[in-house]
Amino acid sequence: MQFWKLNKVPLLLTFVSVTLYWFFAYDLIRTEYTKLIVLYSSLWLLFILLLKYAEDNIRLLTIVAFLFRAVFILAIPNLSQDFYRFIWDGRMILEGFNPYIYTPEAFVQTQEFPISQSEELYAGMGQLNGSHFSNYPPINQLCFVIAGLFSSHSILGSAVILRLIIIAADFGTLVFGKRLLKQLDMSEKNIFWYLLNPFIIIELTGNLHFEAVMIFFLVWSLYVLHSGRWKWAAVIFALSVSVKLIPLLFLPLLFWYFKKSNNNNALKHTLTTLNTRVQNNKSITQIESSVISSEVEKSLRPLDFARGDNPIDYKRLISFYSIVGIINLLLFLPFYNSEFITNYSKTVALWFNNFEFNASAYYLAREIGYLLSGYNEIAIIGKILPAIVFLYIIYLAIFKIQVNTKALIKHMLLAFTCYLFLSTTVHPWYVATLLILSVFTNYKFPLVWSFVIILSYLAYINLNSADKSENLWIIALEYSIVYAVFIWETFIKKASSTKLA
Known part of the structure; x- marks a missing residue:
């Protein structure tokens, strides 16, 4: 009774949230746009109120965070089709096939069905996904294999196993995230801006995106690195790369971190x-x-650091890079043959030279290309934008000295922000990495983005009409909000603080 009196408001908020999450998981179709926006916005309001009224009750917030995830246990993802490919890849490996060499389409077209539920899985993933070789790294594939081991004949069963892996990863992120926040003299409650965020719960736990596992290894690696155990940090960082390749962007930023005094x-x-x-x-x-x-x-x-008096410890820096590289080479080795490198590089390149979705700077460049040449210049723009991202990361790595973990994470956030702003394809779940990095900084624009990113799903609003392209007005609204907050935090607020100082 006493517990109810002390936590009445948070418990009521939790009950309403569980109800709305149930509707989101089991009674929502992606094309029900009004229902989608209303449910998502309501969950966000409840999320903010829950953080406000629960105050510093870390235990209650933790229980609630995983209770929300438990709601999705038996749900089939309704906003993404990718999990069908995950299940396909895992079952293919168990049957002795290399997912980097064979496409689902190649089997279906010849009426070959090498795994259980082949036709259903192919129909679920769609022709676009099924026509390409797998681009998921080895540790990600291991998760798919585990799902195949425990459920080789049930799509729902496989989805449940994949979801349990993701929930376990989120628990790991909670543990090491709290520890890292404590070491950085920041509030442990910050981790719930990630863990309780409806965006994270829906996109990762609900829609089965493995950014959750990559983020777990990344946060764990940062914690171990901050504690001075750089060799183990390199091993764990390599595992993060082997779930999703994104952490490779952050490797150059470690350049100044390995100063001898560090x-x-x-x-x-x-x-x-x-x-x-x-x-x-x-x-x-x-x-x-x-x-x-x-x-x-x-x-x-x-x-203490004395800028310029502490040369870089190149031995440790190169050793860190070597550990990351060697571990990933070893993990990919079982899949290697003469076709692997060609197929994998072509598949990854699709995200830069072929696919386009929910982009910002790229869409502006594309319009300029239409004006100048009359057709889509993605082949050219898709090479220029990554080059700009690379140059910016090198600028951060060489000219912005990371003398501590806080500065390192800040520059990781800025580097990945640049990557997303200049990408040709920005799926909603990509923002998850930006959000977790913001937890260890004072930046709030990733939090705002995690709310407005739901607008990207309205891009499908034209699919039933003659014009099947994205609604650029909706995308403009999304990015107008994100860029406005980003510019205010990065330039205007910073300039005001400098003047006051």
């Missing part, structure tokens, strides 16, 4: 922890505590 991170962490324990130990007198704290400060002082 090798003392573990010692600094130990001394700081010791100082905290001394301060909290009631058996130590105030005088003794002051003396010990003074000695700890003297020990920490030589470990």
Whole structure:
């Protein structure tokens, strides 16, 4: 009874949220646009209120976060078809086929059905997905194989296994995210901007996107790296890359992080922890505590960064890169043959040179191309935009010195923001990586984007008409909001703070 009195409002909010999540999971079709927007907006309002009224009740927020995920356990994803391909790849590997060599379409066209429910899976994934070779890295494929092992004849059963893996990954993100926030002297409650976010629950747990697993390994790697155990951090970072290739973008940003003084991170962490324990130990007198704290400060002082006085430890930097590279090569090795590199590179290139969805800068460049040449210049623009992203990342890596983990994460966020702003294809779940990085910074535009990204689903509003293209007015609305908040946080707010200082 006492628990109810203390948590009445959060519990009522939780009950309403569970009801709405149930409708989202089991009673929504993607083309029901009004229902989609109303449900999503309502869940977002409840999310904000829940964070407000639950205050610092971390235990309650944790239980609620996983309760919301549990609602989706028996649901078939209704906003994405990708999971059909996940199931196909996993079952193909168990049958001895290489998913990087064979396309689903090649089997279906010849009326060959190498796995259980072949026709149903192919129909579910669609012709576009089924006509390409797999682009999912090995650890991602391992998740698909696990689903095939436990459920080789049921699509729903496979979906349940995939969902349990994603929920387990989210739990790992909670554990290591909280630890990293604590070490960075930030509020542990920040992790719930990610964990309780309706966008994350719907897109990752609901629609079975494995950014959740990649993010788990990435956050774990950052925590271990901050603690000074760089070799283990490299191993875990490699696993993140082997789920999704996105973390490869962040490797150049580690350039300045491996300054020689940074090798003392573990010692600094130990001394700081010791100082905290001394301060909290009631058996130590105030005088003794002051003396010990003074000695700890003297020990920490030589470990502080002095820009320009600490050369890069190239040995550790190169070793970190080597560990990441070697582990991924070993993971890909079982799938290697003469066709693998050609097929995989062509499949990845599709996201730059062929596919286009929910883009911003690219769509402006495309319109300019139409004006100048009269046709879509994606083949050219798709090469120029990635080059700009690469140059910006190199600029961040060389000219913006990352002297600590906070600065490193900030630059990772800016690098990935540039990548998304200049991409030809921005599916909603891509924003998940941006959102988790923002948890460890003061930036809020990824949070805003995680709300307005639902507008991208309205792009399908024209599919039943003669004009099947995306509704560019809706996309313009989405990006107008995102760019406005980004510019305000990055330039206007920063300039105002500088003037006040």
